[in-house]
Amino acid sequence: MELLERVKVLAAQWEQDLIANRRHLHANPELSFQEYQTAAFIQERLKSWGISFQAPVAGTGIVGTIAGKNPQKKVFALRADMDALPILEANDVSYKSKNDGVMHACGHDVHTTSLLGAARILHELRDSFEGSVRLIFQPGEELLPGGASLMIKEGVLKNPEPAGIVGQHVMPLIPAGKVGFREGMYMASTDELYVTVKGKGGHAAMPEQNIDPVLITAHIIVALQQIVSRVASPKVPTVLSFGKIIANGATNVIPNEVHIEGTFRTMDEAWRAEAHKRMKKMAECIAEGMGGECDFDIQKGYPYLENDPGLTQQARAAAVEYLGAENVVDLDLWMAAEDFSYYSHEVDSCFYRLGTRNEERGITSSVHTPTFDIDETALPIGAGLMAWIALKQLEVK
Ligand SMILES: [Zn+2]
Ligand SMILES: [Zn+2]
Incomplete structure (x- = not known):
């Protein structure tokens, strides 16, 4: 089976696990820099799959490593944020927040789930690539000074410096099944x-x-x-x-x-x-x-976010292979801020958007609102595509 097919099969095979992980995280949100249970959950999952990690980094952060063949050859980094917002959830769902007044209203539960899923896939396929994948689970995206800046201070972009880093963020304006990219300046x-x-x-x-x-x-x-x-x-x-x-x-x-x-x-x-x-x-x-x-x-606050044109073109091409050209859209400038920008001023970076909208099911609310939710069919894409982008960076040409 071709590598692309293997990634898709694994993402589909583990869909129920992705949904369970996301629902667990969604029901148990924690505020910025207080992600203790979240961090424990991530560590427990990584341990259960045999993925090595370092923790704590910058308080509640975790840095995992998946070594392929010839692990020193090249390092590529994947990043997820873990924190929730001080919002009282208004959704009537089985996985509704159990911490009144705290809610995963920016989809960081989805980002963490996707990175865990990508890690599991990459670990399974570790004989298929050269180099290493660095998994960055960072705290405190929503609160100054931003967990990204603290993780960088703790050295997550050193020893050795990754050739590039990719982060993904949910986007309720884009239908589930699609993803969006933009080269150059993206966020403010x-x-x-x-x-x-x-x-x-x-x-x-x-x-x-x-x-x-x-x-x-x-x-x-x-x-x-x-x-x-x-x-x-x-x-x-x-x-x-x-x-x-x-x-x-x-x-x-x-x-x-x-x-x-x-x-x-x-x-x-x-x-x-x-x-x-x-x-x-x-x-x-x-x-x-x-x-x-x-x-x-x-x-x-945070600096502006710059997507490296070369890496973004490569990640976009990987997304076209994974989802088809019709499911990869171009993004507009976005005057909101995101602390992934700190990484983007250190190494080649690409921050892209995972579509999570489902109009028919009424899943249309904006991030940072009490009714924000996602179409969970986006989860296998979130995990599989991230893994595929990393594999394309580390494949032997
Ligand atoms: Zn947010
Ligand atoms: Zn966010």
């Missing part, structure tokens, strides 16, 4: 902005005695949008949004200060650093020019 860097504008409050009827922080803030918000429209290159997607303004005065009271919070997202690290300086300077100068002051605090 995300920074949080916390701005306090200080003036001098007083009676609203006597503006000459006050320094009005509400008006200063209004000017700052309008002016900062010029950073996006006049300073950012049109070739680099950039978004600035303020979603929170607190000016707690009254119809006849000017407050002492105003607080605003927003998000800045883009897809170029040099521009991101430059934009931080420009925004801060512009806000401070406007406040100063109007007699007030401005504290402009930027909490840096």
